[in-house]
Amino acid sequence: MKPxxxxxxxxxxxxxxxxRLLHEQRDDLAARVGAPLELAGVAVRxxxxxxxxxxxxxxxxxxxxxxxxxxxxxxxxxxxxxIEPARSLITAALNRGKSVVTANKALLAEDGASxxxxxxxxxxxxxxxxxxxxxxxxxxxxxxxxxxxxVNRVLGxxxxxxxxxxxxxDSTGASFTDALExxxxxxxxxxxxxxxxxxxxxxxKAAILAGxxxxxxxxxxxxxxxxxxxxxxxxxxxxxxxxxxxKLLAICARSDDGRSIGVRVHPAMxxxxxxxxGVREAYNAVFVEAESAGQLMFYGKGAxxxxxxxxxxxxxxxxxxxxxxGARGPEESTYASLRVHPMGETVTRCHVALDVADKPGVLARxxxxxAKHDVSIQTVRQEGHGDDAQLVIVTHxxxxxxxxxxxxxxxxxxxxxxxxxxxxxxGDE
Amino acid sequence: MKPxxxxxxxxxxxxxxxxRLLHEQRDDLAARVGAPLELAGVAVRxxxxxxxxxxxxxxxxxxxxxxxxxxxxxxxxxxxxxIEPARSLITAALNRGKSVVTANKALLAEDGASxxxxxxxxxxxxxxxxxxxxxxxxxxxxxxxxxxxxVNRVLGxxxxxxxxxxxxxDSTGASFTDALExxxxxxxxxxxxxxxxxxxxxxxKAAILAGxxxxxxxxxxxxxxxxxxxxxxxxxxxxxxxxxxxKLLAICARSDDGRSIGVRVHPAMxxxxxxxxGVREAYNAVFVEAESAGQLMFYGKGAxxxxxxxxxxxxxxxxxxxxxxGARGPEESTYASLRVHPMGETVTRCHVALDVADKPGVLARxxxxxAKHDVSIQTVRQEGHGDDAQLVIVTHxxxxxxxxxxxxxxxxxxxxxxxxxxxxxxGDE
Ligand SMILES: NC(=O)c1ccc[n+]([C@@H]2O[C@H](COP(=O)([O-])OP(=O)(O)OC[C@H]3O[C@@H](n4cnc5c(N)ncnc54)[C@H](OP(=O)(O)O)[C@@H]3O)[C@@H](O)[C@H]2O)c1
Ligand SMILES: NC(=O)c1ccc[n+]([C@@H]2O[C@H](COP(=O)([O-])OP(=O)(O)OC[C@H]3O[C@@H](n4cnc5c(N)ncnc54)[C@H](OP(=O)(O)O)[C@@H]3O)[C@@H](O)[C@H]2O)c1
Numbered sequence: 001m002k003p004x005x006x007x008x009x010x011x012x013x014x015x016x017x018x019x020r021l022l023h024e025q026r027d028d029l030a031a032r033v034g035a036p037l038e039l040a041g042v043a044v045r046x047x048x049x050x051x052x053x054x055x056x057x058x059x060x061x062x063x064x065x066x067x068x069x070x071x072x073x074x075x076x077x078x079x080x081x082x083i084e085p086a087r088s089l090i091t092a093a094l095n096r097g098k099s100v101v102t103a104n105k106a107l108l109a110e111d112g113a114s115x116x117x118x119x120x121x122x123x124x125x126x127x128x129x130x131x132x133x134x135x136x137x138x139x140x141x142x143x144x145x146x147x148x149x150x151v152n153r154v155l156g157x158x159x160x161x162x163x164x165x166x167x168x169x170d171s172t173g174a175s176f177t178d179a180l181e182x183x184x185x186x187x188x189x190x191x192x193x194x195x196x197x198x199x200x201x202x203x204x205k206a207a208i209l210a211g212x213x214x215x216x217x218x219x220x221x222x223x224x225x226x227x228x229x230x231x232x233x234x235x236x237x238x239x240x241x242x243x244x245x246x247k248l249l250a251i252c253a254r255s256d257d258g259r260s261i262g263v264r265v266h267p268a269m270x271x272x273x274x275x276x277x278g279v280r281e282a283y284n285a286v287f288v289e290a291e292s293a294g295q296l297m298f299y300g301k302g303a304x305x306x307x308x309x310x311x312x313x314x315x316x317x318x319x320x321x322x323x324x325x326g327a328r329g330p331e332e333s334t335y336a337s338l339r340v341h342p343m344g345e346t347v348t349r350c351h352v353a354l355d356v357a358d359k360p361g362v363l364a365r366x367x368x369x370x371a372k373h374d375v376s377i378q379t380v381r382q383e384g385h386g387d388d389a390q391l392v393i394v395t396h397x398x399x400x401x402x403x404x405x406x407x408x409x410x411x412x413x414x415x416x417x418x419x420x421x422x423x424x425x426x427g428d429e
Numbered sequence: 430m431k432p433x434x435x436x437x438x439x440x441x442x443x444x445x446x447x448x449r450l451l452h453e454q455r456d457d458l459a460a461r462v463g464a465p466l467e468l469a470g471v472a473v474r475x476x477x478x479x480x481x482x483x484x485x486x487x488x489x490x491x492x493x494x495x496x497x498x499x500x501x502x503x504x505x506x507x508x509x510x511x512i513e514p515a516r517s518l519i520t521a522a523l524n525r526g527k528s529v530v531t532a533n534k535a536l537l538a539e540d541g542a543s544x545x546x547x548x549x550x551x552x553x554x555x556x557x558x559x560x561x562x563x564x565x566x567x568x569x570x571x572x573x574x575x576x577x578x579x580v581n582r583v584l585g586x587x588x589x590x591x592x593x594x595x596x597x598x599d600s601t602g603a604s605f606t607d608a609l610e611x612x613x614x615x616x617x618x619x620x621x622x623x624x625x626x627x628x629x630x631x632x633x634k635a636a637i638l639a640g641x642x643x644x645x646x647x648x649x650x651x652x653x654x655x656x657x658x659x660x661x662x663x664x665x666x667x668x669x670x671x672x673x674x675x676k677l678l679a680i681c682a683r684s685d686d687g688r689s690i691g692v693r694v695h696p697a698m699x700x701x702x703x704x705x706x707g708v709r710e711a712y713n714a715v716f717v718e719a720e721s722a723g724q725l726m727f728y729g730k731g732a733x734x735x736x737x738x739x740x741x742x743x744x745x746x747x748x749x750x751x752x753x754x755g756a757r758g759p760e761e762s763t764y765a766s767l768r769v770h771p772m773g774e775t776v777t778r779c780h781v782a783l784d785v786a787d788k789p790g791v792l793a794r795x796x797x798x799x800a801k802h803d804v805s806i807q808t809v810r811q812e813g814h815g816d817d818a819q820l821v822i823v824t825h826x827x828x829x830x831x832x833x834x835x836x837x838x839x840x841x842x843x844x845x846x847x848x849x850x851x852x853x854x855x856g857d858e
Binding site: 017028031032136137141146147150278290291297298299301307309310316317325328333336 | 747
C-alpha cells in the first residue's frame with residue numbers, strides 16, 4: 001500500500017513525541033489507517049539543536065514553506081505554536097488540498113474561521129483534538145457523539161499549570177509566588193508563565209469549546225478572562241474553611257433564554273464535594289451538560305509531550321483514513337450563530353468577605369444595598385468581633401453586572417472598611 | 430434538501446425518546462447533518478400500546494421486515510433488543526446498503542462479526558455508541574481518538590442497576606435482596622433482574638469494549654463473568670471497615686507480555702480513594718489506560734431513555750453525514766487478533782477472610798500454603814480471639830489460577846474453619 005506522507009512542523013515537546021510514536025507504533029498505525037504513515041520532513045528553527053528523539057538528519061529542514069507545499073506531502077502536522085508562521089504554513093497546506101492536524105489553540109481561537117475556510121476550499125481536513133485538554137478525547141465527543149443533543153454548558157479545568165499551582169496553594173498553604181516557583185522547577189510552568197496564569201491559554205480553549213458546543217463562531221477576544229495571580233493564601237484558606245476549593249474554570253454556557261452564550265475563564269470557588277474539586281495536580285477535567293445526555297465528565301492529562309502526541313496521532317489516523325476513502329471529517333458548524341454576550345449578562349453567584357465595623361445596623365445596611373441591586377443573599381455569616389469583624393456573604397444567582405454594581409456600592413459604604421475578598425461561586429446551584 | 434429517511438425498530442424506553450428528539454431537535458439535526466432526518470416508519474410488537482411519545486399512527490407497523498427493506502429508507506435504528514428478530518432485521522437492512530444505528534449490546538457481543546460483514550458487503554455504516562455506557566461517549570473515543578495510541582486497560586462500571594444496588598448496600602447496610610427490591614421499585618432494575626445482577630449485561634459491554642480497545646474479535650462467551658447476587662451485607666461492611674468499596678467491574682486488560690488479553694466482569698474491592706469508588710447510584714464510569722495518553726476517565730449516565738437516545742442521535746447524525754458525503758465510518762478493526770486468555774491466566778489480587786482456630790502456628794501454616802502456590806502476601810491482620818479469630822489477608826498480584834488453587838488448599842487445611850469471604854482487589858497496584 002502506498003504510504004501517506006506526513007510533514008511535521010516543529011519538533012519540540014510535542015513534535016518529538018509524535019516522531020517517537022510514528023516510529024514505535026508504525027505497524028499498528030498502518031493497520032488502523034489502511035496505509036503506512038511516513039515522515040516526509042520535519043521543519044524546525046534550529047537544525048543543530050539536541051532533540052528528545054532521534055531524527056534522520058536528512059528529514060530536518062528550516063524551510064517549512066517548501067515542506068508544506070511539496071507535492072508528495074499528504075498531511076501536515078503543525079506543532080510549532082503561536083500565530084505566525086503557523087497560520088501561513090497551515091493555510092498554504094490546506095490551500096493545496098493537504099489535510100492538517102494541529103495542536104495550536106492560540107491560532108484556532110484567534111482565526112479558526114480562516115483555517116476552516118482554507119480546508120473547505122482545498123477539500124482537506126482540519127483536525128485539532130490536541131488543542132484542548134491534551135490527551136482527553138473532548139472535541140470529537142462534542143462535535144460528533146453529542147451532535148444529536150443540545151449542549152447547555154461546558155465547565156472545566158483546562159489548564160494544568162494553574163491547576164497545579166492552585167492545588168499546591170490548597171494542599172500546602174503556599175503563596176501564589178511560591179507555588180508558581182515550584183511549578184516552574186518541576187516543569188509544569190514555563191519561564192514566562194503569563195499565558196497560563198493570566199488565563200490566556202484557558203481562554204483560547206474556552207473559545208474552541210464554545211464554538212463546537214454551540215455551533216457558533218467564538219474567538220478568544222470574546223472570552224471574559226481573569227487569571228489567578230491575585231489569589232492569596234488567605235483566599236484559599238478561607239475557601240477551604242467554608243468547604244470550598246478555588247479552581248481556574250473555563251465556562252461556556254447558554255443563557256437562560258437559550259438565545260446567547262457566555263464564555264469565560266476566571267477563578268471560582270466550587271464545593272469540595274464537586275467532582276472537579278478532586279482534580280489534583282496538573283490534571284484536566286471537563287463537565288459537559290446536555291439536555292438528553294445529562295452530565296458527562298471527561299478526565300485525564302491535559303498536557304505533556306506524550307499525552308498531546310496521543311491526541312495528534314488519533315487525528316492523524318482519522319485524517320489518513322479519510323484521505324484513503326476520499327472522504328472528509330465534519331466541517332465547521334456555525335449555523336446556530338448564537339450571540340456571545342458580555343460578562344455583565346452572565347448569571348453567576350458570588351462569595352464576598354467584608355471587613356465591617358462591629359455595630360448594630362451594619363447587616364441591615366449591607367443587606368439593603370444587595371436588595372437595591374436585586375441581588376438576593378443565600379447565606380450570611382458574621383465572623384470575629386470588634387476590629388476583626390467580617391461579614392461573609394454568599395449570594396443567589398444574579399447577573400454579573402448586578403454583582404459588580406453591588407461591589408461598587410459596598411466600596412462606598414462607610415460601614416464597610418474593606419472588601420477582603422470577592423470570588424464567584426460555581427458548581428452548587 | 431432531500432430528507433434522509435429513518436426506519437425506527439422499537440418504540441419502548443429508548444425508541445420513544447428517539448422519536449421525541451427527532452421531533453424536538455428537527456432543525457438542529459437538519460443543520461448538523463446537512464439534510465432533514467425524517468421518520469419513515471416505526472416497527473413495534475403491539476400497535477395499540479400506550480406510548481411515552483405521540484406517534485403518527487400512519488407510521489406504526491408490526492411488519493418490521495417490510496419496513497427495513499423499503500427502498501426509500503436510508504437508515505435503520507434498531508432499539509428492539511435481544512438476538513432475534515433484531516439480527517435478521519439489521520442484516521437485511523445492511524445487505525440492502527442501508528446504514529444501521531443500534532443500541533443492542535447483546536447482539537453485538539454475540540455476533541458483531543456477522544453484522545460488520547453485512548455492513549461491509551452493503552457499503553453501509555454500523556454504529557453502536559449507545560450499546561455501551563448509554564450517553565457517555567466511549568466507543569468513538571476508543572475507536573477514533575485513541576486510534577494512534579496503545580490501550581493497555583479498560584476498567585469501569587458499565588451497569589447502572591448493579592451499581593445502584595451495591596451503592597445502596599454500601600451506604601445503608603441493606604442486604605442484596607432489599608437493595609434489589611428498592612432498585613426495582615424505583616425503576617432501576619427490571620422485574621427479571623438476571624441480565625444485570627448476574628453480569629450478563631456488563632459482560633456483553635466488556636466484549637464490545639475489548640474488541641475496540643484491542644483491535645481483536647471478542648464475544649460475550651469469552652468474558653469471565655460473575656454477578657453480585659452472593660454479595661452479603663457483611664462483605665460490604667468488612668470492605669468498608671478496611672477502606673474499600675465493592676463495585677461490579679468490567680475489566681479488559683492486555684497481559685504483561687502484551688500478547689493476549691483478559692476480559693472479565695466480577696465484583697471487586699477498590700480503595701475508597703479510587704475515582705471509581707465515588708461513582709454513586711446508577712451512574713457509569715470507565716477508565717481507559719493508554720500508553721501515551723495515560724489514564725483517562727469518562728463518567729455519566731449509562732442508561733435511561735433520554736441519555737441512550739442522545740447517543741443514538743449522535744450516531745444518526747454521523748451516519749447521515751456519511752451518507753450525504755458518500756463516505757463510511759471506520760469498519761471493524763481486528764487486525765491485532767489477540768488471544769483472549771482464560772481467567773486462570775489473568776493476574777489479579779485477592780482479599781480473603783479466614784475463620785481460624787486461635788492457636789500458635791496458624792499463621793505459619795497459612796503463610797506456607799500461600800507460598801507453596803507462589804502467591805505472596807501483602808498484608809495480614811488477625812482480628813478477634815478464640816472462636817471469633819479471623820485472619821484477613823490481602824495478596825500481591827498473582828495469576829487467578831494460583832489464587833484459586835490457594836483457596837482450594839485453604840479449604841482443606843484443618844486449622845481453617847471456613848473461608849468467610851474471598852474477593853478480588855483492583856485499582857490500587
Ligand atoms: N507542550 C504541551 O504540553 C502542549 C499541550 C497541548 C498543546 N500544545 C501545543 O502544541 C504546540 C507545540 O508545543 P510544544 O510544547 O511542542 O512547543 P515547543 O517545545 O516550544 O516546540 C516548538 C517547535 O517548533 C519549532 N519552531 C519554532 N518556530 C519555528 C519556525 N518558524 N519554523 C519551523 N519550526 C519552528 C521549534 O524548533 P527548534 O526545536 O529548532 O527550536 C520547536 O521544535 C503549541 O501550539 C502548543 O500550544 C502543547
Ligand atoms: N433502556 C435503557 O436504558 C437502555 C440503555 C442502553 C441500551 N439499551 C438497549 O436498547 C434496546 C431497547 O431497549 P428498551 O429499554 O427501549 O426496550 P423496551 O422498552 O423493551 O422496548 C422494546 C421495543 O421493541 C418493540 N419490539 C419488541 N419485539 C419486537 C418485534 N418483534 N418487532 C417489532 N418491534 C418489537 C417493542 O414493541 P411494543 O412497544 O409494541 O412492545 C418495544 O417498543 C435494547 O437493545 C437495550 O439493550 C437500553
